[in-house]
Amino acid sequence: MKGFGAAISAISYYLPPKVVDNRALVEEFGTWTEDKIYQKTGIRERHVVDGELVSDLAARAAEKLFEEHGVDRDSIDFLLLCTESPDYYLPATACVVQDRLGLKKTTGALDYNLGCSGFIYGLALSKGLIAAGIASRVLLITADTLTRTINPKDKSTRTIFGDAAAAILVEASDTARIGDFVLGTDGSGMDKLIIPAGAWAAPRSPETAAERTNKWGNTRSAENLYMNGPEVLNFTLATVPEAVSRTLEAHSLKLEDVDLFVFHQATLLILEHLRKEIGIPPEKFFMNMENKGNTVSATIPMALRDAADEGRLRPGDRVMAVGFGVGYSWGATIIRW
Template identity: 40%
Template sequence: MSEVSFPGVRIRGVAAAVPDQVRTLADDAKVFGEDEVRKVSESAGVKQRHISSILCASDLCFAAAERLLAESDCPAEDVDALVFISQTSDYILPATSCCLQERLGLSKDCATFDVNLGCSGHVYGLWVVSSLIASGAARRALVLSGDTIHRMCSPEDRSVALLFGDAGTATLLERCEDTVPSHFVLGTDGSGQDHLKVGAGGCRTPWTPAALQRVECEGGNKRGAGDLYMNGAEVFSFTLRAVPPLVKKVLGGAGKVIGDVDGFVFHQANKFMLEHLGKRLKVPKDKLILSLENFGNTSSASIPLAMVTELGDRLRSEELDLVLAGFGVGFSWAAASLRCGDMTVPELVLVPVP
């Protein structure tokens, strides 16, 4: 696993945005029936999701970034780099980060690029930007993590359709000599690539009329090659194998133990899974941060979204030692031990759905 510490980098602020359109359990019950929805909700911990079939991840990230820059008094021209983390980009090309540079009014001297990662993506983004700042390549940079994965889900596939919501986030990092070093651990196992996948629509398997046709699969679910497929059992097994040693390794590298940490912000995949991880790691319940109930699984946005909605008040007024961990599609995983505090954390932005 890749492992590194970065001195002299701090998070100045974090913001999140979601569509103002909410899908409730009652809405889902009209499609899948009350009993099925209740079972999934009790296990996954999802009671509602913010979704839109019109807004893109970039729209939500733009709203979050615009609010964050305004409230942190950071002029757009002071941003040296922008990294867009998403698996739901606006186009095949150009890079969505280029579109966001123009929308946000950032300098033409600003370096931008996209990173195609999901569940682990936000921590990867922090790692990339921290390395840029620590090396002197940038003094201030934005990580924009967002996804609209629900648009990839077949509405007739209860294994995914009841879980995913939409969100976009913005995290502003900057050079700061007087800060505790952050510590990162990252890894990949591509042998798990088929267990969480949208098979059609890329150059390997282009769109065809057949790819758009949904056929009956396991348990009566219906999906096509262009819809999201998730092998829940394999993803769960991977998580239990990879995440406990990942968290222990990042804590060890940072010279910390479980009791030193104020909050564990894991990728918000599934409540049952997260609580199981918490028990394995002996994380106190009040330190295991959960935001699934109101937002579902928001892929790359889930960690910063949870920071805003569940820790925002504390992050504005005090310093917290946090462990962030993302894991999933790829298979890919990443964790960070960070000290965060005295940050700009705007209230959650609700973006009107046209």
């Protein structure tokens, strides 16, 4: 083992082949325009599953990681899978993926249920496993098929969310290239971004399956994803700037010392509000949701990979990664690329 520091050494991701663009949504709903959807969300198209399971997306992302970066699957000591849409109540989907990938049977594997801040929490867990000497190489996968939970007649969420999986290799390093973490939770906001029914608190029933249409013309049942957009925006503006300040303080840095900021790719509206509130220059603020949509826990690692591929993120750069959303939960850290 190199040491008790931790570093991201590789990222790959997988997008399901089916694409739904804004034109298709306009034709389906007969309201809004392609440009209006883009101006509100920053999204022109999103990839969605067509029957695939989270284990399918996760395994394909991991296989791309092994192939693109020459990673030996036998070197993986631990598999962490972040998902809100597991294949089964039990067993853990991580066990399914371990078998699909042919990882050695001495590999630890577990799921954890978290959404938009899930990548940050996964980095913290990976770093902890390495620091404790439990693992030397952690395969962190963030994967979701959230569009399966969206009512087809709910344009408020269909315009935003897409499906994807990202595979991240976190390994022991002589230097701590993954910094300290600022994490937070406010469960009082749980009902603002939720699938109200379908688990044990509210089992499926004819009542939970009943669809209702709100005054904006969006239809859903209690078994579908619900998001209170204004309240989520208020939470974000109240929480993220402070998290950024605390993260800078924890690393003895100033805003100008950070080379690139990669936030959870929520929507253009939310990200532009945050960028202006915090005072981040546009050239240091990376966004890539235009052709992917909001893919929940996979947005930040996909953005990191794209930023590196585009030359926006270079070796030695300091990047601040910030996740926020469902729970409510949030997290931030500094990564030395």
